[in-house]
Amino acid sequence: MSSFMRRRPFSALLLVLLLALVGWVWHERVALMAFPDIISAYTAKEYCSCRYVMGNDTEYCLSYVKQWLPTSGFYDDVTNKRITVSGMGRTNRAAWIGERQGCRLNP
Amino acid sequence: MPKGLFLFFMLLLSLPAHAEDWPTEQWPTGPAITGPALQALEAYAFPPRDDTTRRGIRSDALLVIRDGQLIYERYAGPTNAQTPHLTWSISKSLMTTVLGVAYGDGRFRLQDPVAKFYPPMEKHPDLTMADLLHWASGIDWQEDYEYAPLKSSVVAMLYTRGRQDMAAFTADHDTYAAPGQAFRYSSGDSNLLSAALKTIVGPDRYADYPWTALFEPLGIRRAIWETDATGTFVASSYAYLTARDLARIGLLMARDGRWGDKQLLPKDWVAFNREPFIGYRANQDEAVPGGHWWLNRAAGGGARPWPDAPADTFAALGHWGQAMYVIPGANLVIVRYGDDRDGSYRHNELLRLALKAFAGSEQP
Numbered sequence: 001m002s003s004f005m006r007r008r009p010f011s012a013l014l015l016v017l018l019l020a021l022v023g024w025v026w027h028e029r030v031a032l033m034a035f036p037d038i039i040s041a042y043t044a045k046e047y048c049s050c051r052y053v054m055g056n057d058t059e060y061c062l063s064y065v066k067q068w069l070p071t072s073g074f075y076d077d078v079t080n081k082r083i084t085v086s087g088m089g090r091t092n093r094a095a096w097i098g099e100r101q102g103c104r105l106n107p
Numbered sequence: 108m109p110k111g112l113f114l115f116f117m118l119l120l121s122l123p124a125h126a127e128d129w130p131t132e133q134w135p136t137g138p139a140i141t142g143p144a145l146q147a148l149e150a151y152a153f154p155p156r157d158d159t160t161r162r163g164i165r166s167d168a169l170l171v172i173r174d175g176q177l178i179y180e181r182y183a184g185p186t187n188a189q190t191p192h193l194t195w196s197i198s199k200s201l202m203t204t205v206l207g208v209a210y211g212d213g214r215f216r217l218q219d220p221v222a223k224f225y226p227p228m229e230k231h232p233d234l235t236m237a238d239l240l241h242w243a244s245g246i247d248w249q250e251d252y253e254y255a256p257l258k259s260s261v262v263a264m265l266y267t268r269g270r271q272d273m274a275a276f277t278a279d280h281d282t283y284a285a286p287g288q289a290f291r292y293s294s295g296d297s298n299l300l301s302a303a304l305k306t307i308v309g310p311d312r313y314a315d316y317p318w319t320a321l322f323e324p325l326g327i328r329r330a331i332w333e334t335d336a337t338g339t340f341v342a343s344s345y346a347y348l349t350a351r352d353l354a355r356i357g358l359l360m361a362r363d364g365r366w367g368d369k370q371l372l373p374k375d376w377v378a379f380n381r382e383p384f385i386g387y388r389a390n391q392d393e394a395v396p397g398g399h400w401w402l403n404r405a406a407g408g409g410a411r412p413w414p415d416a417p418a419d420t421f422a423a424l425g426h427w428g429q430a431m432y433v434i435p436g437a438n439l440v441i442v443r444y445g446d447d448r449d450g451s452y453r454h455n456e457l458l459r460l461a462l463k464a465f466a467g468s469e470q471p
Contacts (some may be wrong), residue, residue: 031257034267038256041266053331053347054192056185063158064446100318102333102347105270 036088039069041105044085044094047074048103052081052096128175129367130326130355137176140464145179148460152443153183161448165428167192168350168444171465172358173437178465180350184446191331191347192444195425198332199297201317202342203240203380203399204356206304207364207372208320214307217379224303227278234286236303239296240398241384245284246277248293261294265344271336273343274302290387290396294343297399301342314338324371325359327352344426350442353431357440360400360421361433381421383407393454394422415459428452437466 005012025032043065050061058076073086081096095107128135152166167186171179186192194201209215215224217237222228231246238244251259260280263269269276277295284291305313312319317340322330330352333345340346348356359365360380364372380398387396389409394401403413403420411418416434423431428445432454441461445452 028257030268031263034263035257037267038262041270042262045266049193049333049345049347053333054185054190056190060158060185100331102331102345104333104336105266107336 037090039087040085040090041092043071044083044092045105048083048094053102134177137178144464148464151460164452165446170350170442172354172440191349194346195344195429197423197425197429198346200400200423201346205317205321207376209307210376211373221303224306227275238287239300242292242296242396243287243290243386244296245282245286246280247283248295250292273298273335288386297343301340325355354440354442357431357433361435413455413458415455
């Protein structure tokens with residue numbers, strides 16, 4: 001090992017970094033698996049509440065939920081007050097439930 | 108005694124009842140305030156609003172109640188007097204006020220273990236209701252929103268891993284300290300209170316309880332409180348009220364839990380809300396935690412967080428600049444809704460300017 005490190009110092013360094021990365025990914029695997037859902041879930045839920053609980057207009061609510069991560073496939077089913085949003089390869093939905101209960105994710 | 112004098116004394120006796128204003132369907136209004144002090148407040152709270160960059164102070168609503176009368180209100184952006192605005196973490200203090208009614212009915216005690224009402228907390232058997240109200244559960248929670256989304260417990264609770272059952276998600280965390288010892292602000296603690304309330308009042312009454320116990324007695328006709336998939340109110344984040352209706356809760360607190368002639372919250376409950384948590388250390392947060400309300404008290408070796416406001420000021424505070432300040436000594440309740448995205452808004456500055464504009468001669 002030590003002779004390998006002397007002969008190939010850069011490869012050895014890369015190998016150590018790679019192992020550290022793998023270890024970190026394993027350690028944070030639960031959080032990492034959930035992470036891509038954040039942007040679409042956040043956008044669907046907070047848009048739903050902005051539009052159908054607070055009663056603000058569509059243009060304002062679209063700007064209200066804008067974050068630094070991009071979303072795609074935004075769809076507001078106006079009849080059923082149901083919002084579908086995709087982003088980072090995940091899709092989430094939120095819908096308006098009722099006068100007192102407001103909106104909820106994936107109802 | 109001459110008849111005129113007798114009537115005069117009777118009038119004096121009846122004065123206190125007439126002197127106290129309360130809202131009915133609407134708030135009674137007081138004399139309109141004008142002048143340079145109000146202009147300075149408005150210049151601070153309502154600068155030109157930039158909806159593209161979302162920079163700077165972006166107030167949605169500012170409303171002031173003095174002596175039970177509405178003396179000022181102004182709205183901006185899409186918000187108006189009829190908008191039930193998202194309160195974010197003001198919801199925590201609202202849930203506490205709902206709990207206060209159940210406490211007044213003798214349904215639980217502050218030293219009761221949470222596990223008595225919420226079995227998943229058997230993992231944390233020594234944790235009491237008071238510890239949760241102090242944000243001192245000792246549960247290893249990370250309360251970051253935008254800046255550390257991967258590690259944020261609150262983002263995971265609201266949007267990903269915890270969203271189906273937020274209390275169970277919280278209970279499943281490990282501990283970092285013994286309960287009741289150390290302050291760490293946690294939205295999870297608030298949702299555990301919400302889950303405990305389900306057993307405290309019974310699952311049949313729970314879904315209507317915030318309305319029957321608190322909103323309806325105060326004349327609040329339109330309130331929204333979103334739940335997770337198990338029906339538990341998201342006490343950490345998702346209550347919506349108009350500014351005028353939130354101020355009703357403020358008046359209830361300003362008058363020590365009394366609404367009209369009814370003591371809706373026991374006085375010792377409000378006293379607990381307003382007592383600094385002894386485990387708090389200076390500068391751990393932007394204000395001093397009491398029982399799920401924020402206090403302007405010198406505590407934990409630090410000075411008052413808002414030096415330009417009286418020491419009896421307390422508040423319910425939420426993300427993106429939501430705030431309700433209660434100043435009992437000045438008979439003031441101030442509701443401020445906003446959409447601040449850059450943290451430039453300062454509670455102390457708003458309070459300083461508002462006190463200048465609205466506090467009477469009794470101002471310290």
